[in-house]
Amino acid sequence: MRAFEDFKTANDARLDAIERKRADVLLEEKVDRIDRALSEQKSQIERAALAGRRPGLAADPALSEHKSAWSSYLRRGDISALAQFEAKALSVVGDPTPGGADGGYVAPPELDRMIETRLRQVSPMRGIATVRTTGANVFKKPISLTNAGTGWVAETAARTQTTSPTLALLEFPTSELYANLAATQTLLDDSFVNLEEWIATEVEEAFAGQERAAFVNGDGDDKPRGFLDYDAVAEGSYV
Structure with a gap:
């Protein structure tokens, strides 16, 4: 004016x-x-x-509140806000109460995706192996032990009946991979530090190293069974 x-x-x-x-x-x-x-x-x-x-992008209030509660838990150990979001502990046995002896808290999905993305970039085994996502304790895959019957035939000729292929079921038990991180209180109190980014950076190489060792030489005891741990058989005896 x-x-x-x-x-x-x-x-x-x-x-x-x-x-x-x-x-x-x-x-x-x-x-x-x-x-x-x-x-x-x-x-x-x-x-x-x-x-x-201009209409704004509506964020899920529950997800935002969960992320805020997760940040308070990481920085100050405050579980009061985070406990209300937990319906069960991470452990499938023992004390199911969040924060109990065998309990835990579920991290926000963004942190899980961040770690998965970093592992795909630094872990060579993830470029060789087939990665499957499952919510069960065992991943099951049917395979054929015999080849399906086939043959050449004229367009209008009769087809002879072939034998049915024999199927078997491969089972891959899942295992849990963990990391204990050490952080100073000064780091946790610094509001400019992205704790989720720091966690993903710290665990990516450690997880990748564990995966490399287990997928090659793992004995299957609470870890994947490596391909070198299986008994060698003659090619003609392979089924």
Whole structure:
């Protein structure tokens, strides 16, 4: 409003000078500057009004609250807010109470995806092996022990009956991989530190090393069984 009042005063003076046929160059420049400032302010107000009318992306309140509770748990060990989100502990046996002797808390999905993404980049085994996602304790895969009966035939000729293939079931028990991280209180108190990014960075190489060792030489005891742990058989005896 002050700029508009200055504009009116300067513009009236300019018009008066024009009427008297003695236009002032400095006065003309002043009017132009004020006019440009008013135009810029108008554009900013219009952009702000348009942004206010633009619908925002609605975030899930429950997820936001869970992430906030998770941050409080990491930084201060405060479990009061996080406990209400937990319906069961991470352990499938023992004390099912969150925070109990065998209990735990589920991390936000974003942290899990961040660790998975980093592991795909640094773990060579994940580039060789087939990765399957399962919610069960055992992943089961049916395989064929014999080849399906096939043969060449004319388009309209009869097909002889073939033997059915024999199927077997491979079972891959899942195992849990963990890491205990050490952090100073100063690090936890620093609000500029992204704790989830720090956790993912710390565990990526440790997890990748454990995967490499287990997938090659693992004995299957609470870990994957490595391909070098199986007994070697002759190629003709392989089924």
